[in-house]
Amino acid sequence: EIVLTQSPGTLSLSPGERATLSCRASQTVGTSYLTWYQQKPGQAPRLLIYGASSRATGIPDRFSGSGSGTDFTLTISRLEPEDFAVYYCQQYGSSPTFGQGTRLEIK
Amino acid sequence: EVQVVESGGGLIQPGGSLRLSCAASGFTVSSSYMSWVRQAPGKGLEWVSVIYSGGTTYYADSVKGRFTISRDNSKNTVYLQMNSLRAEDTAVYYCAREQRENGYFDNWGQGTLVTVSS
Helix, strand or coil: CCCEEEECCEEEECCCCCEEEEEEEEEEECHHHEEEEEECCCCCCEEEEECCCEECCCCCCCEEEEEEEEEEEEEECCCCHHHCCEEEEEEECCCEEECCCEEEEEC | CCEEEEECCEEECCCCCEEEEEEEECCCHHHCEEEEEEECCCCCEEEEEEECCCCCEEECCCCCCCEEEEEECCCCEEEEEECCCCHHHCEEEEEEEECCCCCCEEEECCCEEEEECC
């Protein structure tokens, strides 16, 4: 099973700042198979980025994904108030696994 | 509009059984990969099970032998039969459509809460 480790656990930033979230895999993940989700309290996860760098439909271009192999990054260029949430990465290998999440909170 | 709606959650005693339903609209489950993903209170996401369009099923080790995923094409609905429930199965259970090419979940339901407690 591929283990995904996200860092930091919590990120405290202000609106307008840039956020950089990391996802590290215990084994190589095919670029096509790395996904990012956003989850707000009481809501289902929302698809943000698939294939490591492709934005899902309706996702603002301030969200971008990058990386390959075992190291992947989600970047939010200028934080909006609605971006403060928990973010999960997910890989699709022999079975899907998720990272433990990064909580993005308002500083 | 593509939508999935879960139902069937509730409070159940340890060792009991429960069946969750996931009613889909805007697409056909028989042509899709459909998964269940759960989230324990205050915790992260855990994939539980998938049923492929061809009918093949897979399970996480934590539920293998206790849970069964199935579908009723006439009702466009996917089910998760959960037997021998344990306290650690307590979670919100989400139904999600999985994109076969990249293995991501593009449509999620609102979830249904299963609480296993005496």
